[in-house]
Amino acid sequence: MKYDIIIKGGTVVTVDGQRRADVAIKGQKIAAVGTGLARASSNGATIIDAKGKYVIPGAIDVHVHLELPFCGTTSSDDWNTGTRAAARGGVTTVIDFAIPYGNESLETAFKNWRRKAKNKACIDYCFHMAITKWDKHGPEMEKMVKLGCPTFKEFMIYESEGWQSDDRAIFGALENCKKLGAMLLIHAESSRVLDELIARHHTPKLMKEYGACLHAITRPNYIEAEAIQRAVKWAEVTGGRLYIVHMSTADGADIIVEARRRGVDVYAETCAQYLVLDDSLFAKRDGHLYACCPQIKKKSDQKRLWAGLKSGEVCVISTDTCTFTRKQKAMWKGDWTKIPMGMPGLETLVPIVYTKGVLAGKMTMKQLVEKCCTNPAKMMGLYPLKGSLNKGTDADITIIDPKKRIKVDHRRMETNADWSPYQGWSLAGFAEKTFSRGRQIVDNYKFTGVNGWGQWLPRKRAGKL
Ligand code: URP
Ligand code: ZN
Ligand code: ZN
Numbered sequence: 001m002k003y004d005i006i007i008k009g010g011t012v013v014t015v016d017g018q019r020r021a022d023v024a025i026k027g028q029k030i031a032a033v034g035t036g037l038a039r040a041s042s043n044g045a046t047i048i049d050a051k052g053k054y055v056i057p058g059a060i061d062v063h064v065h066l067e068l069p070f071c072g073t074t075s076s077d078d079w080n081t082g083t084r085a086a087a088r089g090g091v092t093t094v095i096d097f098a099i100p101y102g103n104e105s106l107e108t109a110f111k112n113w114r115r116k117a118k119n120k121a122c123i124d125y126c127f128h129m130a131i132t133k134w135d136k137h138g139p140e141m142e143k144m145v146k147l148g149c150p151t152f153k154e155f156m157i158y159e160s161e162g163w164q165s166d167d168r169a170i171f172g173a174l175e176n177c178k179k180l181g182a183m184l185l186i187h188a189e190s191s192r193v194l195d196e197l198i199a200r201h202h203t204p205k206l207m208k209e210y211g212a213c214l215h216a217i218t219r220p221n222y223i224e225a226e227a228i229q230r231a232v233k234w235a236e237v238t239g240g241r242l243y244i245v246h247m248s249t250a251d252g253a254d255i256i257v258e259a260r261r262r263g264v265d266v267y268a269e270t271c272a273q274y275l276v277l278d279d280s281l282f283a284k285r286d287g288h289l290y291a292c293c294p295q296i297k298k299k300s301d302q303k304r305l306w307a308g309l310k311s312g313e314v315c316v317i318s319t320d321t322c323t324f325t326r327k328q329k330a331m332w333k334g335d336w337t338k339i340p341m342g343m344p345g346l347e348t349l350v351p352i353v354y355t356k357g358v359l360a361g362k363m364t365m366k367q368l369v370e371k372c373c374t375n376p377a378k379m380m381g382l383y384p385l386k387g388s389l390n391k392g393t394d395a396d397i398t399i400i401d402p403k404k405r406i407k408v409d410h411r412r413m414e415t416n417a418d419w420s421p422y423q424g425w426s427l428a429g430f431a432e433k434t435f436s437r438g439r440q441i442v443d444n445y446k447f448t449g450v451n452g453w454g455q456w457l458p459r460k461r462a463g464k465l
Helices: 037-041 081-088 106-117 134-147 167-180 190-201 204-210 213-215 222-240 250-261 272-274 279-281 299-311 326-332 346-358 365-379
Strands: 005-014 017-026 029-034 046-049 054-056 061-066 091-098 126-129 151-155 183-187 240-246 266-271 317-320 397-400 404-409 426-428 429-437 438-443
Touching: 005 037, 005 365, 005 397, 017 037, 017 365, 046 250, 054 365, 061 081, 061 266, 061 317, 061 346, 061 365, 081 091, 081 213, 081 346, 081 429, 081 438, 091 106, 091 346, 091 429, 106 126, 106 134, 106 204, 126 134, 126 404, 151 167, 151 326, 167 183, 167 222, 167 240, 190 204, 190 222, 204 213, 213 279, 222 240, 222 250, 250 299, 266 272, 266 299, 272 299, 272 317, 272 346, 317 346, 317 365, 346 365, 346 397, 346 426
Parallel strands: 005 046, 005 054, 061 091, 091 126, 126 151, 151 183, 183 240, 240 266, 266 317
Antiparallel strands: 005 017, 017 029, 054 397, 397 429, 404 426, 429 438
16 A cells, blocks of 8 residues: 555554554545554655654544634634644644524524634534524524534523523433434533622622632632532433533532432533643732633642543543633723633643643543543544544544643744743643644644645534543
């Protein structure tokens, strides 16, 4: 067999373990993984020496918000800068959330999101469909699954955005998921008590005294825990598959273990920021920059989430990338309820997990591949096309030099954020090279891809682990 590219002699890491091997690419697919491929069939192939480097499946970030109208502005990374950032971080597929504007249908939201991504995306992508008007969107779920969108999202907060779902909507969506073989993703925060805590603290005196710290003060862990508990109950009685997005608390992880032990079909992701940042940051001069929903929690929560990744109750690491520039963040003017919520993350997902997880001895390289590449593909119905290095699958590949550290500096990154939560951190794990369907899109840590190369991916039914 004549190959186009052979990645030679790297340490190939998959969920099955790691070994020294060559990876051969033909067209857009992985053609072979084995030893001696370069020697036997190098005629005409481009040989890439990967000795001493990790070769892993491209990471999949299942939780991003590119160009999202939110909090009175629009998230600043669009489908171009966001996916360039992804590529540089070794991410080769993103899943965004198509959220209907006003009373639009799910199908219209789907078309809107496809329009936004087309000609801009540099890596492959797909969408979770956000159900914001239950009576209108519930009946559309079957059509969306047939179209290739088998994952739905409901928010338990964000009433003012017009996105909030009540228990009836969550219960009904889970019933439909059970029937359709789909999965419901939930943003779990308890809105009524949260609103009450916000109202109690929303005084000029407290805002002057506590500033951005009020974001954490008004969201104690029980705000997330109660909402997860309730959503889990609806999953338990309906039998619908539930996936808790951006889980940030130790309490949440405890609820998930317990529910899974009872046989509830529930999964949870966390995000890189909840593993490495804590709420002492809100007291800094620029503390408001770090505001996201749910907010970063305490070191004890970080510890529990790392443990949950190891034992399995947390199955995916994503980013919830929702970038806002300093100017956008400045809209808060001292009132924490007006901060645009979210932060950049795509470019640093794998480096954070590698440096703070693998190098710090909190997880193995195989587990990194599980949580950032293979589990996301399996959970979201992208496997086996994505998430592995198996013969015949898309040649989405990331090469990492385990020794190469780069100091994070937003000025040298692809994201258009003019700040980084990790500014100045020395991180290893950036992609030295990234391949998207056989095409090299990062070389020597620089983006070399093409706008519009990314394709929308129709998906099969949501999978299981
Ligand atoms: O702060 C965040 N997470 N912004 C994006 C919206 C969401 O809740 O995921
Ligand atoms: Zn959310
Ligand atoms: Zn989100």
